[in-house]
Amino acid sequence: MKKGSDVDVVDIARNIPIGFVPTPTKGYRTHNIISKATLEPGTPQAPATRLPLQYSLGARVLMWNFNSTVDRMKLRKTYLPSYVFAGPKDARIAIKGMPIVCPNVMGDLIETPGTDAFDSVHTFAVVRQTLTMYQRLLSNAVPWQWNSGVNSEPLEVYPHAGLAMNACYSRSERALKFFYYEKFGEVSERIYTCRSTDIIAHETAHAILDGIKPMWLAANTLPQTSALHECFADLTAIFVSLLQMDQIDAIITQTKANLHDKTYLSDLAEESGLALGRSNGLRNADNDLTLSQAGTDVLALSQAFTGAVYDILADMFDFERKPAEKDDAAVLFDVCRYLQSVVARAFFHAPNEGATFVHVVNNMLRIVNDDEMPAQYRNFIRHRFVVREVVNSPLPMNVDAGPGIELRPHIEDERDAVQDRSGCCGTMQHIDYNGGYDAMEKEIHELKQSAGDMKRNGHDR
Ligand SMILES: [Zn+2]
Known part of the structure; x- marks a missing residue:
């Protein structure tokens, strides 16, 4: 019976409101209490096997x-x-x-x-x-x-x-x-x-x-090494938000299960992006940037890589979808977890120094191969990074990327490339990593030398 309804729905045959739950009479409750107290218990049952549950500390x-x-x-x-x-x-x-x-x-x-x-x-x-x-x-x-x-x-x-x-x-x-x-x-x-x-x-x-990679943050690394750091941070923000099933379900609903409809990404975190010094939001997976457009701009380079990973996510999800057999949200959740694992392993196994995009791409290809995933997974990875000008494919794109395929870089950092971190977050511009402390030490050293020389030459009088 719904509280507050104007008219209760009544079972006419029994003349009681539908949903009415009868309570025991006082006489019945007394009878029940006496019965429990006086009747002999039945034959003992064998205790059910029950594993002790751990006390939750969370x-x-x-x-x-x-x-x-x-x-x-x-x-x-x-x-x-x-x-x-x-x-x-x-x-x-x-x-x-x-x-x-x-x-x-x-x-x-x-x-x-x-x-x-x-x-x-x-x-x-x-x-x-x-x-x-x-x-x-x-x-x-x-x-x-x-x-x-x-x-x-x-x-x-x-x-x-x-x-x-x-x-x-x-x-x-x-x-x-x-x-x-x-x-x-x-x-x-x-x-x-x-x-x-x-x-x-x-x-x-x-x-x-x-x-895990302490050499990657220094400002004298290659532009692509710095871009991998920024990209890892952006991809982490995306994967953390996709840890929750209700998030996944909302994305499926908003995009009608077409992740290339990136409306959900474009309205994200505009204020957050501003706080990190970016004019176009924190997550910039909704982009078509290529390496030739990015140059040595670390943020643009990272966005090109993030964009490729996002496109691979959309490809894998589209490939795995079987709406007649399994809910789209459950499929996307599994695909997100798997791709996140591939990306993390590919980053962590890249070289400790001088890592570039092609290292991570070839690690991703090797990992999906070792995991015995379908050949299409290798094709998705190759295709998306070829489009971004990260790698060249030795085979035509309509030929499967076979097991053990290793791709060559398309656009590489120049040996003496000077990177531009001005569009990146506070971490990438922090004095810890941009050489600011070294410059200060150098200036203090020069000051000491100069002051010593002046005193020796009698200029301090
Ligand atoms: Zn950052």
């Missing part, structure tokens, strides 16, 4: 939803499967510079949106989910760059690092820093970069890759 957290495809700025309650201490912090991640947030009596962190405590919990949750995503892939702990057999220091995370349109990972400070800024319109509005899941996942990815 925490439920309240956080912002992932992105605008599912009602931007709506809330999501999610479960982190490991113990979260007051802070919040755990063995790998520690929130800093904020009032301490304590888990409630059930070990959960449920705070009020818009408060410092909520920002701390949201930021912690996204960093934790991003790290966990890669640890599951590698079936191992992923160390931070400074971790060793005797150093297990966590990554410090500052949700409110100060006033700036910026977010970055700093190796020297062992920290992620998320700044806030004023957005001026009719009414000025403060934008917190820590409220964007995209930005948090992107910067966490820089920290994760720096733990």
Whole structure:
């Protein structure tokens, strides 16, 4: 019976409202209690074999939803499967510079949106989910760059690092820093970069890759090496948002299962992109950039690579779809997880120094071959990277890329290429990696020399 309805629906034959659930009479309840207390128990049954369940130490957290495809700025309650201490912090991640947030009596962190405590919990949750995503892939702990057999220091995370349109990972400070800024319109509005899941996942990815490939961040690397770092961060932001089935379902609905209809990407994270110094949003998978157009612009190079990976995702999904047998969302979820695994392994197995796009592409080809995936997977990878001018194909495109195929680069970095990181995020322009400290040391050294010379020559009188 629906509460508040004007007219109840009535079973005419029995003259009672439909949905009416009778309660036992007092006499029946008394009879039932006496029966249970006095009757002999029956023959003991053999106890059912029951495995003990592990006591769950994880925490439920309240956080912002992932992105605008599912009602931007709506809330999501999610479960982190490991113990979260007051802070919040755990063995790998520690929130800093904020009032301490304590888990409630059930070990959960449920705070009020818009408060410092909520920002701390949201930021912690996204960093934790991003790290966990890669640890599951590698079936191992992923160390931070400074971790060793005797150093297990966590990554410090500052949700409110100060006033700036910026977010970055700093190796020297062992920290992620998320700044806030004023957005001026009719009414000025403060934008917190820590409220964007995209930005948090992107910067966490820089920290994760720096733990595995510490030589890739230096500004004197090849433009393509730097572009791989930025690309890894963008792809991570995309894959983190696709961890959740409701996100996947929303994308299927919005695109009618045609991922080449990229409407869902184009309206994403515009503000987030601005905070990272980009005019066209954080995720730029919706592009047709080629390497000859990108030149030595690291952001453009990374977007060309990200665009190719996105197109491969669309190709694999289209190939695997069987709507009559399996739900599209379930297929896309599986394809996303598999491609993410291929991309991560291809990056992690690229050279520690001087890595270029062709290394990662050939790793992807080898991995799908080793995984015994259909030949079409190799064709998709070859096709998309040929279109982007990353590789040349020795075979016509209508001939299958056979097992063991190795592609040659099409456009390579010039030996003395000077890279342009001006369009990249705060990490790629951070003084830790751009040679700023070296320049300062050089200037101090020159100052000392000059001052010493002047004193020796009597110019100090
Ligand atoms: Zn970045």
